[in-house]
Amino acid sequence: MTPVERFARAWGLSVHDASYVLLPSAERDAFFVDLTKRIAAALTAERFDPAVGYLAGVDLASTEEIAPEALGRTITELSTRLLPTLDLDGVVGRDRVTALVEALAMGYATGLHDHTLDRQEAVRRADIAARSEAEIALRRSEERLRHAALHDSLTGLPNRAQLMHWLGELRTDPAAPDRFGVCLIGLDRFGAVNNSLGYAAGDRLLAAAAERLTQLPGTAACHLGGDEFALLIRGTAEPEDAIKPADRALAALRAPFEVDGHELPMSASAGVVERAVDEGDPADALRAAAMALHWAKVDGRDRWRFFDEARNAGAVARYRLSAEMPGALARGEFGLVYQPMVDLATGVVVGVESLARWDHPELGLLSPDRFIALAEDSSFIIPLGMRLLELACRQAVRWQGDGAEPPFVSVNLAARQLCHPGLAAEVAAVLDRVGLPPHRLQLEITEHAAMTAEGDAVDNVRALAGMAVRVALDDFGTGYCGLSYLRRLPVHAIKLAGTFVAGLDADDAPSRTDEAVLAALIHLGHKLRLTVTAEGIESERQRSRLQALGCDVGQGWLLGRPTTAEKLFDPRKL
Numbered sequence: 147m148t149p150v151e152r153f154a155r156a157w158g159l160s161v162h163d164a165s166y167v168l169l170p171s172a173e174r175d176a177f178f179v180d181l182t183k184r185i186a187a188a189l190t191a192e193r194f195d196p197a198v199g200y201l202a203g204v205d206l207a208s209t210e211e212i213a214p215e216a217l218g219r220t221i222t223e224l225s226t227r228l229l230p231t232l233d234l235d236g237v238v239g240r241d242r243v244t245a246l247v248e249a250l251a252m253g254y255a256t257g258l259h260d261h262t263l264d265r266q267e268a269v270r271r272a273d274i275a276a277r278s279e280a281e282i283a284l285r286r287s288e289e290r291l292r293h294a295a296l297h298d299s300l301t302g303l304p305n306r307a308q309l310m311h312w313l314g315e316l317r318t319d320p321a322a323p324d325r326f327g328v329c330l331i332g333l334d335r336f337g338a339v340n341n342s343l344g345y346a347a348g349d350r351l352l353a354a355a356a357e358r359l360t361q362l363p364g365t366a367a368c369h370l371g372g373d374e375f376a377l378l379i380r381g382t383a384e385p386e387d388a389i390k391p392a393d394r395a396l397a398a399l400r401a402p403f404e405v406d407g408h409e410l411p412m413s414a415s416a417g418v419v420e421r422a423v424d425e426g427d428p429a430d431a432l433r434a435a436a437m438a439l440h441w442a443k444v445d446g447r448d449r450w451r452f453f454d455e456a457r458n459a460g461a462v463a464r465y466r467l468s469a470e471m472p473g474a475l476a477r478g479e480f481g482l483v484y485q486p487m488v489d490l491a492t493g494v495v496v497g498v499e500s501l502a503r504w505d506h507p508e509l510g511l512l513s514p515d516r517f518i519a520l521a522e523d524s525s526f527i528i529p530l531g532m533r534l535l536e537l538a539c540r541q542a543v544r545w546q547g548d549g550a551e552p553p554f555v556s557v558n559l560a561a562r563q564l565c566h567p568g569l570a571a572e573v574a575a576v577l578d579r580v581g582l583p584p585h586r587l588q589l590e591i592t593e594h595a596a597m598t599a600e601g602d603a604v605d606n607v608r609a610l611a612g613m614a615v616r617v618a619l620d621d622f623g624t625g626y627c628g629l630s631y632l633r634r635l636p637v638h639a640i641k642l643a644g645t646f647v648a649g650l651d652a653d654d655a656p657s658r659t660d661e662a663v664l665a666a667l668i669h670l671g672h673k674l675r676l677t678v679t680a681e682g683i684e685s686e687r688q689r690s691r692l693q694a695l696g697c698d699v700g701q702g703w704l705l706g707r708p709t710t711a712e713k714l715f716d717p718r719k720l
Contacts, residue, residue, distance in 0.1 A: 303356050325421065480505075608636060
């Protein structure tokens with residue numbers, strides 16, 4: 147090993163022991179051999195240049211051997227061991243070594259300073275780059291979240307939130323058009339697809355329907371959830387501009403869908419609204435379209451309906467009446483009036499039909515056609531019907547006569563009541579509670595309810611008849627020709643529809659047809675050993691013709707108008 151190599155290795159090991167960053171031994175030895183040769187050459191040169199030491203210091207700092215101890219070790223090695231190791235004592239003056247060490251220290255300090263600044267700049271640039279990347283990633287994440295929040299994951303279409311945002315922009319954007327339309331679309335009988343083929347097939351059907359709706363020109367399609375879609379039509383001029391897209395949408399959805407190897411014939415219904423952007427808020431437009439869609443479903447499906455304020459006002463009024471019913475029942479606002487049922491041969495009152503009334507605090511006395519259908523729709527007919535039944539039965543108890551047979555009371559029974567599993571038991575409980583004999587109660591059910599009676603309804607009719615409660619078919623002969631229900635239901639009486647009776651006052655061909663129909667129905671009733679009652683008798687001619695045809699009982703304004711129990715007749719004369 148040469149003296150240069152021996153010094154270089156000793157110098158490198160000394161610096162190595164004091165360093166933060168360690169060079170591999172071979173690389174370290176080569177580096178310090180190079181520095182030693184350069185320094186030795188400078189010290190022995192005829193013309194001494196201390197700049198060599200400066201450059202050596204810069205190079206030393208560049209190796210990242212940056213601990214302060216590294217510089218101290220270097221100064222020690224150069225000052226005390228360099229000349230003896232290289233056999234330069236007495237050859238090189240100490241002043242040259244001192245000057246070279248000073249230059250090396252300056253070079254090291256300068257190199258370390260520059261290196262630190264470079265590192266700081268690199269860190270700053272890295273921080274800027276990291277911040278920029280983070281901001282880009284954040285923006286992308288926000289865009290993804292915003293897209294997910296405003297779009298449906300199944301179909302990829304804008305969702306309800308996006309539609310509401312667009313509707314809001316129409317009101318706030320000065321550049322937005324003055325009018326717009328919304329078409330709300332619901333697939334008809336979509337639940338049957340889920341139930342028969344599964345929810346996965348239903349999802350694929352929704353995706354296929356969405357694809358068709360996106361192809362419609364001039365509209366923005368949205369998926370609001372479930373089987374409901376919406377089309378936003380901007381810049382309309384008249385209702386027809388919103389109706390035409392609805393027509394095209396329904397036509398597009400009528401073509402069969404291919405789902406999982408099944409050809410699915412589908413249809414859809416639509417509710418359409420078209421209005422000025424400053425007419426109500428966005429939620430109002432969507433509510434109006436939803437109401438029109440409901441009308442399309444109620445009116446038979448596979449059609450569109452345009453929102454109509456008058457129809458909506460009626461629907462709102464009916465809803466309010468429906469919502470008021472439970473409170474009205476608790477306050478005792480529902481009551482009864484009574485209409486006599488007269489034996490046409492003797493003129494004796496043999497029965498009384500109870501007719502519901504609602505003494506509304508604001509609207510006055512309401513007839514059944516204003517609230518019974520609402521009660522049936524909401525299932526409120528069950529408690530309401532039983533309350534009215536009990537009122538009628540209690541009144542019938544007060545009509546007990548002195549020796550003469552008192553009249554029975556006839557109570558109308560809604561179709562939903564007929565299907566109520568506990569009907570027979572509840573009727574029996576009412577009769578026991580008020581003390582009315584079962585044969586003095588007659589329950590009227592419509593012919594349509596009798597035709598469709600199954601399961602609980604049939605069981606109820608049979609149970610009531612088994613208790614000796616009379617069962618009558620109301621509106622008999624109103625267009626239903628399937629009479630098999632007369633064989634399977636224990637019916638006691640039939641009530642002929644007033645539309646046939648009204649024709650008896652005329653002398654034309656239709657009236658003769660009505661009379662022939664009445665004669666046939668009366669004959670049928672008697673053959674089946676049923677009591678036959680005719681409703682709607684308003685003239686003496688009608689009464690006499692019905693009596694001549696053999697009709698048993700009559701009811702109508704000629705024989706007595708609906709009135710209170712107190713005004714109906716004097717119970718003491720029964």
